[in-house]
Amino acid sequence: xxxxxxxxxxxEGADLAEQAAIDFVxxxxxxxxxxxxxxxxxxxxxxxxxxxxxxxxxVACVRDDWAPFNVARALASFDLLSGGxxxxxxLQAGDDASRSAEHxxxxxxxxxxxxxxxxxxxxxxxxxxxxxxxxxxxxAGAFYxxxxxxxxxxxPQGRPVLxxxxxxxxxxxxxxxxxxxxxGPESRARSPTxxxxxxxxxxxxxxPERRCAALADRxxxxxxxxxxxxxxxxxxxxxxxxxxxxxxxxxxLHGRGLAxxxxxxxDFRTRLGLARPANRFAGQIGP
Amino acid sequence: xxxxxxxxGDLLHLGFWMLTSGGHVGSWRHPATRPERLLSIDHYIETTxxxxxxxxxxxxxxxxxxxxxxNGAVFGEVSINSLDxxxxxxxxxxxxxxxxxxxxxxxxxHTPRVxxxxxxxxxxxxxxxxxxxMVTSGAAAGRNFGSGSHPxxxxxxxxxxxxxxxxxxxxASAPASPQGQPVLIQAGMSQWGLDFAATYGEAIFAAFxxxxxxxxxxxxxxxxxxxxxxxxxxxxxxxxxxxLIGSTSAEVADKKAFYRALIHPAMVRxxxxxxxxxxxxxxxxDRPFPLDDILDGLEDRPMIGGGRARFVKxxxxxxxxxxxxxxxxxxxSGHLTCEGSPEDIADFMQAxxxxxxxxxxxxxxxxxxxxLELFVDQVVPVLQRRGLHRRDYSGSTLRDHxxxxxxx
Numbered sequence: 001x002x003x004x005x006x007x008x009x010x011x012e013g014a015d016l017a018e019q020a021a022i023d024f025v026x027x028x029x030x031x032x033x034x035x036x037x038x039x040x041x042x043x044x045x046x047x048x049x050x051x052x053x054x055x056x057x058x059v060a061c062v063r064d065d066w067a068p069f070n071v072a073r074a075l076a077s078f079d080l081l082s083g084g085x086x087x088x089x090x091l092q093a094g095d096d097a098s099r100s101a102e103h104x105x106x107x108x109x110x111x112x113x114x115x116x117x118x119x120x121x122x123x124x125x126x127x128x129x130x131x132x133x134x135x136x137x138x139x140a141g142a143f144y145x146x147x148x149x150x151x152x153x154x155x156p157q158g159r160p161v162l163x164x165x166x167x168x169x170x171x172x173x174x175x176x177x178x179x180x181x182x183x184g185p186e187s188r189a190r191s192p193t194x195x196x197x198x199x200x201x202x203x204x205x206x207x208p209e210r211r212c213a214a215l216a217d218r219x220x221x222x223x224x225x226x227x228x229x230x231x232x233x234x235x236x237x238x239x240x241x242x243x244x245x246x247x248x249x250x251x252x253l254h255g256r257g258l259a260x261x262x263x264x265x266x267d268f269r270t271r272l273g274l275a276r277p278a279n280r281f282a283g284q285i286g287p
Numbered sequence: 288x289x290x291x292x293x294x295x296g297d298l299l300h301l302g303f304w305m306l307t308s309g310g311h312v313g314s315w316r317h318p319a320t321r322p323e324r325l326l327s328i329d330h331y332i333e334t335t336x337x338x339x340x341x342x343x344x345x346x347x348x349x350x351x352x353x354x355x356x357x358n359g360a361v362f363g364e365v366s367i368n369s370l371d372x373x374x375x376x377x378x379x380x381x382x383x384x385x386x387x388x389x390x391x392x393x394x395x396x397h398t399p400r401v402x403x404x405x406x407x408x409x410x411x412x413x414x415x416x417x418x419x420x421m422v423t424s425g426a427a428a429g430r431n432f433g434s435g436s437h438p439x440x441x442x443x444x445x446x447x448x449x450x451x452x453x454x455x456x457x458x459a460s461a462p463a464s465p466q467g468q469p470v471l472i473q474a475g476m477s478q479w480g481l482d483f484a485a486t487y488g489e490a491i492f493a494a495f496x497x498x499x500x501x502x503x504x505x506x507x508x509x510x511x512x513x514x515x516x517x518x519x520x521x522x523x524x525x526x527x528x529x530x531l532i533g534s535t536s537a538e539v540a541d542k543k544a545f546y547r548a549l550i551h552p553a554m555v556r557x558x559x560x561x562x563x564x565x566x567x568x569x570x571x572x573d574r575p576f577p578l579d580d581i582l583d584g585l586e587d588r589p590m591i592g593g594g595r596a597r598f599v600k601x602x603x604x605x606x607x608x609x610x611x612x613x614x615x616x617x618x619x620s621g622h623l624t625c626e627g628s629p630e631d632i633a634d635f636m637q638a639x640x641x642x643x644x645x646x647x648x649x650x651x652x653x654x655x656x657x658x659l660e661l662f663v664d665q666v667v668p669v670l671q672r673r674g675l676h677r678r679d680y681s682g683s684t685l686r687d688h689x690x691x692x693x694x695x
Binding site: 010035037038039040041043044045047048049050051052065066067069070073074076077078080081082083119120121123125126127128129130131132134143144145146147148149150151152153286287 | 315316323326328331353354355360363367368373377381382396397398401405407410412431457458551
């Protein structure tokens with residue numbers, strides 16, 4: 001099963017999550033339709049964790065009230081610099097679903113504006129990039145007009161892993177997030193090819209041993225029934241809950257053979273069992 | 288000559304301007320450059336640690352919101368421009384200590400809330416090492432941001448004033464870092480830029496032709512700051528600077544020739560194509576500059592860096608394409624250059640500092656890491672011996688390094 005952990009503040013606890021071989025940490029509030037406190041930007045915290053951890057996936061909530069070119073550039077940069085460890089939760093700001101869908105569409109187009117083999121690095125002929133493999137997106141929609149290309153090449157994972165909350169999830173989602181209590185047989189209908197992860201609120205402070213045992217039973221049952229592909233833990237008290245999670249809950253899942261005990265090789269997308277997306281512009285002649 | 292030691296406290300402030308492979312356009316073709324590493328954080332970590340070994344005040348990343356282009360498609364003969372600078376300095380906060388981490392981010396295409404949130408987060412993550420270079424975006428970015436027309440210069444600057452006021456109000460409500468708030472940096476020497484710098488700027492990146500020009504600017508700016516109720520030394524003026532270090536004049540000449548040869552003719556045609564939005568493919572670089580061909584239909588081709596009158600003025604009678612290109616390449620960078628031995632470079636920096644023309648420099652290296660390493664290993668010790676540069680950090684924040692007070 002896939003395991004994730006929500007972190008608060010400035011990402012404290014990421015090292016414990018990595019040691020416990022949790023697949024990813026998630027920064028920001030995936031239900032957050034409004035601004036959080038100033039000074040805890042999830043993408044900056046996730047970027048910071050790029051160098052304080054080594055392998056764990058880094059997922060940041062990014063709201064779509066930031067221009068699509070900025071979003072695409074920041075995430076592509078993150079994925080490149082980190083060697084393929086970037087994921088993001090695309091969050092809709094405001095009520096307009098059609099604007100939000102267009103925003104995501106533009107971001108995904110920009111991720112494709114450089115083909116995989118566009119970087120040549122041939123010093124002899126002075127060809128850094130093959131300009132025939134870099135494409136304008138020429139997007140002119142109801143809400144956004146963006147010419148492109150992005151000024152960052154295609155990233156190691158093809159594009160960063162796209163998480164969406166179930167309420168706004170669409171066809172492009174790689175991972176869909178929902179609440180454990182709402183999990184049901186119909187949960188997969190919205191994005192059938194995506195990985196479905198259930199968020200689990202944890203509060204392990206009182207009698208942690210018994211709680212961890214009961215929770216492990218519950219998670220094992222949900223996973224065995226095929227209702228979901230894994231879980232995202234949301235600790236009530238990160239300072240106390242994260243060490244308990246790492247020391248007591250996750251080892252129980254390891255003991256039952258339900259979760260990997262080490263990070264396997266490959267980028268974040270590969271570790272989640274997701275295919276590398278094709279590039280829509282591949283083979284197109286001219287910009 | 289070795290100049291007299293500076294007065295105590297009269298230290299150089301040094302920023303290192305982090306361009307992917309270096310400040311020279313051909314640096315990605317340098318034998319020591321491994322271009323694929325320019326996309327990895329490891330390259331920037333190593334470079335930042337090297338600058339910290341040289342006790343630089345900060346590293347600085349620029350921000351560009353469009354790909355470089357020539358003739359309607361990506362300019363494939365040059366390195367990509369900087370990746371997202373805030374992702375870079377946030378990542379560096381986790382892998383470096385002491386040295387300041389500064390980046391440009393546009394007031395034109397980011398909201399105050401986004402700017403405040405990101406820089407406050409990075410300032411906290413780095414324990415007080417963040418700096419923000421407040422920039423307005425150039426016209427090339429407009430086509431990626433849905434605005435049919437790019438905002439006018441004056442509009443962009445008045446928006447910048449509002450944005451910075453709003454950002455500072457957000458910061459006042461956020462958890463403070465050890466330096467209180469990120470350092471505010473500004474580049475731009477128009478009258479608008481000067482007023483903005485005197486109002487908000489704490490470090491100013493500038494371009495000067497000579498010491499007299501630097502001194503006049505700095506004196507004027509300090510007086511303007513005082514008029515606005517700020518202490519004169521609350522603003523540090525840092526001209527752009529790129530040294531060429533060689534132990535003998537023969538070595539300097541060899542190095543110049545070596546770097547010139549890194550500029551492939553296709554890059555020359557590309558740079559001219561970028562500037563004039565005109566296709567120079569097939570033009571012999573040794574033939575006379577094809578001014579008439581370029582002026583023909585000039586109005587139909589949007590371009591960077593000016594219009595007809597300016598171009599006509601720039602082309603000199605008898606110019607070949609190559610001659611013009613070489614002049615353009617040195618002029619476009621706009622930064623001071625100094626060639627010579629480590630002692631010569633130190634003399635130059637000392638003369639500017641003690642001539643009242645600057646408080647330090649924002650330095651580029653021709654190639655990263657070779658030329659930065661040379662500066663750190665050979666020029667920095669000379670500056671330290673002369674008492675012009677710190678031997679170690681005396682504080683932990685960027686404000687400490689720059690000698691700036693905490694705001695508020």
